[in-house]
Amino acid sequence: MQLLWKYPLADEGYVTQRAWESAILDSCPFHPEGGCGLEKLGTYPRVEPEGMRVARWWCPKKRASISLLPSFLAARLSGTLAAVEDVVALVEAKGVAAAVDEVHPPDADDFVGLACALKSIRRRVSAVRAALLAIATLLPDRFAGVRPTLAAFREALGVPRVLALLREIAERHLGALPVPLGFGTRAAA
Ligand SMILES: [Zn+2]
Numbered sequence: 001m002q003l004l005w006k007y008p009l010a011d012e013g014y015v016t017q018r019a020w021e022s023a024i025l026d027s028c029p030f031h032p033e034g035g036c037g038l039e040k041l042g043t044y045p046r047v048e049p050e051g052m053r054v055a056r057w058w059c060p061k062k063r064a065s066i067s068l069l070p071s072f073l074a075a076r077l078s079g080t081l082a083a084v085e086d087v088v089a090l091v092e093a094k095g096v097a098a099a100v101d102e103v104h105p106p107d108a109d110d111f112v113g114l115a116c117a118l119k120s121i122r123r124r125v126s127a128v129r130a131a132l133l134a135i136a137t138l139l140p141d142r143f144a145g146v147r148p149t150l151a152a153f154r155e156a157l158g159v160p161r162v163l164a165l166l167r168e169i170a171e172r173h174l175g176a177l178p179v180p181l182g183f184g185t186r187a188a189a
Contacts, residue, residue, distance in 0.1 A: 002183045003029060004167070004174060007070035011080050014070055015051040023055035023068050036061035048079040072164060074180035077127060081163040084180050087121060088128045089150050096121060124180075128163070131181040135166055138173045 005023065007014055014020075020043045028038040037060045043053040044067070056067040069075060074084045090099040096118065104117035112120070132148035146156045153162045167174070167181045174182040 001029065001064060002067050002069050002075060004171065005068040005070050007072065011049045011052070011070075011072055011082075014072070015049060018053075019070070020053045020055040020068075025055075025057050025066065025068060028057075028059050028062075029066060030059055030062040030064065038066075041065060046073070046078065048083070069183075071167060075183055076179040077124060081167065081180060082161065084124050084128065085150060085161055085163045087124050091121060091125050092149055092151055096125075127178065127180055130178045132166075134177050135170050135173075135181075138170060138177070142169070 003025075007019060009017070009019070025038070025040075027034060028036050030036065031038070039058055039060070041056045041058040043055050046052040046054060052073070054067050054069060054073075056065050058065050072080050072082065074081050077084055087099060087103055090102060099121050100114065100117045103121065104112060106114070111117075128150065129148045132146075132150075132153060135153075136143040136146050136148060143153070143156060146152050150162060153166065154160065157165065159165060163181060170177055170181065174184070176182065176184045178184055
């Protein structure tokens with residue numbers, strides 16, 4: 001399972017300070033009373049941002065691993081929430097074709113191919129839309145009637161970037177909320 005780590009610094013600080021080395025899990029989420037033999041299992045790497053690692057523990061009683069995802073990092077999609085938000089906002093503003101040109105320019109050394117680039121961007125768009133829809137449903141007092149777009153949520157909250165903030169606002173629902181915000185159901189592809 002994944003738990004959220006409210007890490008105070010942005011991604012550069014997390015990587016340069018190798019924050020995963022000092023990560024502490026106070027108690028096992030399955031056995032808060034202790035005594036299950038919870039042990040640190042080391043870390044695993046994330047492709048993006050470069051150098052990123054996530055700290056992981058193992059509960060032998062539940063036979064499950066527990067990883068501590070820093071709050072700025074997207075769940076199950078590569079990269080940070082801010083990077084995911086930028087791509088999806090670009091699609092909302094200019095359309096998918098323009099976003100492909102900007103995010104995966106065909107003359108880049110690491111160009112993945114048009115089909116791959118389209119797939120990657122559409123995956124982000126549909127995941128974010130599903131997460132926004134879920135938030136509007138889970139928190140009707142705040143977001144009833146808000147369309148599941150970044151533009152609509154930015155307007156509703158009055159801030160230029162919303163994904164990291166929404167993760168905080170919906171924190172108690174993270175287990176049910178779809179990725180990349182929550183750790184719940186896989187978003188429809
Ligand atoms: Zn345990």
